[in-house]
Amino acid sequence: MKRRITIGTCYNWGRYNLKVILFINFLSMKRFLLLAISCFILSSVHAEEWGLIWSDEFDYSGEPDNSKWSFDTQGNDWDWGNNEAQNYTPKENRNAWVENGNLIIEARKESWRWWGDGETKQYTSARIISKNKGDWTYGKFEIRALLPKGRGMWPAIWMLPTDEVYGGWPKSGELDIMENVGFDPLKIHCNIHTEAYHHSINTNKGNTVTTSNPSENWHIYSLEWFEDNVTFYLDGNMVFSFDKEQDNNSAVWPFDQRFHLLLNIAVGGGWGGEQGIDDSVFPQRMLVDYVRVYEQRNSTNSELVKDNRLKVTPSFATESVNICGGEEDVEYQLVSIQGVTVSSNVSIGTLDVSSLPKGIYYLCKDGERVASFLKK
Numbered sequence: 001m002k003r004r005i006t007i008g009t010c011y012n013w014g015r016y017n018l019k020v021i022l023f024i025n026f027l028s029m030k031r032f033l034l035l036a037i038s039c040f041i042l043s044s045v046h047a048e049e050w051g052l053i054w055s056d057e058f059d060y061s062g063e064p065d066n067s068k069w070s071f072d073t074q075g076n077d078w079d080w081g082n083n084e085a086q087n088y089t090p091k092e093n094r095n096a097w098v099e100n101g102n103l104i105i106e107a108r109k110e111s112w113r114w115w116g117d118g119e120t121k122q123y124t125s126a127r128i129i130s131k132n133k134g135d136w137t138y139g140k141f142e143i144r145a146l147l148p149k150g151r152g153m154w155p156a157i158w159m160l161p162t163d164e165v166y167g168g169w170p171k172s173g174e175l176d177i178m179e180n181v182g183f184d185p186l187k188i189h190c191n192i193h194t195e196a197y198h199h200s201i202n203t204n205k206g207n208t209v210t211t212s213n214p215s216e217n218w219h220i221y222s223l224e225w226f227e228d229n230v231t232f233y234l235d236g237n238m239v240f241s242f243d244k245e246q247d248n249n250s251a252v253w254p255f256d257q258r259f260h261l262l263l264n265i266a267v268g269g270g271w272g273g274e275q276g277i278d279d280s281v282f283p284q285r286m287l288v289d290y291v292r293v294y295e296q297r298n299s300t301n302s303e304l305v306k307d308n309r310l311k312v313t314p315s316f317a318t319e320s321v322n323i324c325g326g327e328e329d330v331e332y333q334l335v336s337i338q339g340v341t342v343s344s345n346v347s348i349g350t351l352d353v354s355s356l357p358k359g360i361y362y363l364c365k366d367g368e369r370v371a372s373f374l375k376k
Helices: 007-047 074-081
Strands: 052-055 086-088 096-099 101-115 120-125 127-129 139-146 153-161 173-178 186-192 205-210 219-225 229-234 237-243 259-268 282-294 311-312 320-324 332-336 341-346 349-352 358-366 367-374
Touching: 007 311, 052 367, 074 086, 086 096, 086 101, 086 259, 101 259, 120 259, 120 367, 139 153, 139 173, 173 219, 173 229, 186 229, 186 237, 205 237
Parallel strands: 086 120
Antiparallel strands: 052 282, 096 101, 101 120, 101 282, 127 259, 139 219, 139 282, 153 173, 153 259, 173 186, 186 205, 219 229, 229 237, 311 320, 320 349, 332 341, 332 358, 358 367
């Protein structure tokens, strides 16, 4: 027998369904809020794990600090393996310099003869590297930059192995924090290269995102590199993450050795020149506001005092810093990045740093670095 459903029955059944739906939505919202709060807490904790160990704020004028950077020209002999159209020049040609608080790398349309192979090319640019002046295994790398524009431009912020423990490219790896090509100007590319994973054999690992015009808007490009993971970010938002897939396999994971930073603008080349070079756009510049390198603070490389992490705020100081989180009756040593002890009796509280020269400083306990800050 068919069941008769009256209007009243439908109404009551509808009200019951509505209550169920509202209850489910409430639970979903509650879970969402708990997840959001958890993510916020985790991200806050994670943010506090990093301590500044190396930087260039470019708050000077002239050539890039030669204690941190070198001009790389050796690959001019073989077009850098990418059929690039430029010669990278040494410092004397002034394709890279510091001015008004920024590092400037400039690509130009000009003839210049490289004395190595004697070839004259019609474009010049600069490629500066931190090799043997800034080399790290693991850490956080953060670069704020404004990119060039125009067809044929190929700027990059990236890392290469200093010692090539597993052999030449790609066996020892490559970490591309930022690549951009002028014919597709709103795309930012983050990639890794290894013997097993690289573009030459169509196994590349990476990701591409679209952003607001990077030639008109400043962006922060960063990499967090751990023993078992590398993660790339654009303005704090994750772009690509790659996990160590297996132990003792350098073909997949060569990222357990020293790497250094590279900043450059290539002209043309296998990728940058896919759609030709627009000579009308020259000169073009990449501006870099700062380069900052952090180490992860953990039980193996950072002293914990009574289970409280010593904290220094702000991280970038001009007048004073506030020191907290440690033991009040402990005296710390203030040491410059050059290893010079500035003070041997720094205590918890406010520390006047106005008279200190610009640079990175560490608070140390028993010879171990426990906190750091940058004097601007």
